[in-house]
Amino acid sequence: MTREYIDEIKRVIEEKNEAEAIGLMEELHPADIAEIYDELSIDEAKFLYLLLDGDTAADVLAELEEDDRDRFVKALPAEVVAKKFIDKMDSDDAADVIGGLSDEKQEEILSHIEDIEQAGDIVDLLHYDEDTAGGLMAKELVIVNENWTVLTCLRELSRQAEDIDEIYYVYVVDDDGILKGTLSLKKMILSPTSAKIINIYTPDVMSVHTDEEDEEVAHIMEKYDLVAIPVVDSIGRLMGRITIDDVVDVIRDEAEKDYQMASGLAEDVEASDSIWIQTRARLPWLVIGLIGGIFAAMVIHKYEDAIGQIPAMAIFIPLITAMAGNVGVQSSAIIVQGIANNSLGFESVFSRIMRELGGAVINGLTCSALLFVCNYFYSGEFTLTIAVSVALFSVIIFAAIAGTLIPLMLNKAKIDPALATGPFITTLNDIVGIFIYFGISVYFFNLL
């Protein structure tokens, strides 16, 4: 994908040269064709994507980013969306596409879908919250009854597999549709055709409930190295299956969400988003930071007379606040990632704080000693030198404990601990850090 290629595509679209446009896209994977979208206007995209044939068109739509897809689908007549795209998509992708539209548009599109079974599957899937296993799953499954023979299975397989690209597992159910286990294709190929499924399938398959949270599904599949997982309802009936490629997005989103919150971004923004979307994500955190800064200003205001007497005290304000912020962000990031990875184990809060305290003492002593040496040789101002080093040490200890404790407490209160990182914890540490610094300095200078 190069700049030249994009320019070529745009030229061909402008000339309305259909044959050449089709030729240009022929060699590309649907995921690559979807990537061009960002470079096109909505009319250019309409011209280009309506040239694609059946399956490719559906695959391209499934690969578009959610916002782009919603905007694109809204710009097309319902009948085109239904016949050109939805009819040929996997049920989970189709439900994702339709889920973003208004109720009327949904109804209109559904009424134009020719495959009644597909329309029914989509309606079923639309009932589930998109952050749950039900919202992630697809209805395309290969299901066999435990009472069948291998021969019946093979015959059924060729019928069911028609709509399915790849078969990872064949699911075994009883007469009531309750999930019993899986049957590997390998086992089926290697068994005599007269063998009964009940005698060769693998029981004890891992499954998730339709209401399970998507991040939990991701953890389970990641932990147990699963490529697909069946989804069951409350009485154990097989409702659908989730494949790992859908879960990979959940895993990346989860890891990125923590990073974004730590960076003070209130929602998922991308470099290519408009100024307005970016501002909506950024301004709220900046205002919180501003309010924190005003509080910090009020703390310093109390010590204005002291600064008037010894202006050098102001010199180390940024050093103290920066170190408080850095230490606090480090501590909270370790805890937030530990919670996200489920790797905190059973260590008690007390022993965790003690270990953090140990590390903070080492870091605090090292940094304070370095600062002391620098100051001593550079300024020769002994009282300030001592006061700053003591304050730095105290601030590091406080920031480490606050950075560890706050996310643990938020997690206990079922609030996303990633909230604690980013501007919130830096701001708190700024205020407390300044308070500690001036308190100690004023004490050392006997200014009270």
Added chain:
Amino acid sequence: MTREYIDEIKRVIEEKNEAEAIGLMEELHPADIAEIYDELSIDEAKFLYLLLDGDTAADVLAELEEDDRDRFVKALPAEVVAKKFIDKMDSDDAADVIGGLSDEKQEEILSHIEDIEQAGDIVDLLHYDEDTAGGLMAKELVIVNENWTVLTCLRELSRQAEDIDEIYYVYVVDDDGILKGTLSLKKMILSPTSAKIINIYTPDVMSVHTDEEDEEVAHIMEKYDLVAIPVVDSIGRLMGRITIDDVVDVIRDEAEKDYQMASGLAEDVEASDSIWIQTRARLPWLVIGLIGGIFAAMVIHKYEDAIGQIPAMAIFIPLITAMAGNVGVQSSAIIVQGIANNSLGFESVFSRIMRELGGAVINGLTCSALLFVCNYFYSGEFTLTIAVSVALFSVIIFAAIAGTLIPLMLNKAKIDPALATGPFITTLNDIVGIFIYFGISVYFFNLL
């Protein structure tokens, strides 16, 4: 997994009650048994894990975290490692286990492996760098020759598939071992047994070179929704295959690495790591932050006389540095994630900066106006009120541009742009922010 269960396991180990220990683990998945490791001493782990039988023991070892696994394997005799674990592992996991050991221990273990083919596969895999496709791949493959018939294939399959848990793809090669394409099991089941493979396989399979970077492999598999990808050498011979479960770890690690760097952690640390490991990851960044703080102190030192005359100027130092840091971290996080996701597209640096500038003007005006109103009513100090608001606006503009430009430049210079986030960019913005603030204040107060 509960505290009670762990205590029960520990009690049984202490009593050396083998039967009960086996009973306790019987219901557990290998990934769960591996999770107990963190709670055990090395002797307890040895007692427990040597009780496991064949495949389970191998799976548990594969699931252990790298550091834990290295320590555990080093504590066992080479012969036990070879016969109890390595012999029964997939080649990629086996190579990972052995790769962490000294050359002598590697040789010793390899000499005890009974399955010569397995030993050969491991030796082959040890040649590849662990961050490449070669380092990720496994040698367990189902390979068929394009000139065979379906019948020959089915027979070969039952022979080759013996060592393989799940078959996702059957790979088709020519007489020279060059990868030609894939054959779906579905297609094989549905074709007549006399059909020639060359007539039914799918050509144009996506593959990666053994030297490809692991993160690039992850991007390809994620983008094209692949469950497995074949790995080829420079002349296109099929060398192995990578499955998505190995890549999921790469994806999570990559996303977490950016977050860790942004949080000022120099290496991958976990909440359960010892104080020394944590200090090694944290102290270097803190010292960089400290040096930045000393530079900031030197800047303020230049304005000490001005502060002596108007001590109130010190009041807003933390507000200015905090806002500079927050804006810079936001801007750089958006760019760093865009680079990581390959979602920056073809927008020129100039137009990206212009958009960032637009957002910064909105954010800057809003924050400055809010601060102005607060200050005006709270302090009534008109000159300072104006000076601080102008300074805040300027600092926000600078921080946004620096936060966008620096990671883009680092990326161009092939340096990890995540370096720019975290303490480095906050420190730089602190120093420049203070410089701008005092420059503007001194100008407004006519103190020059």
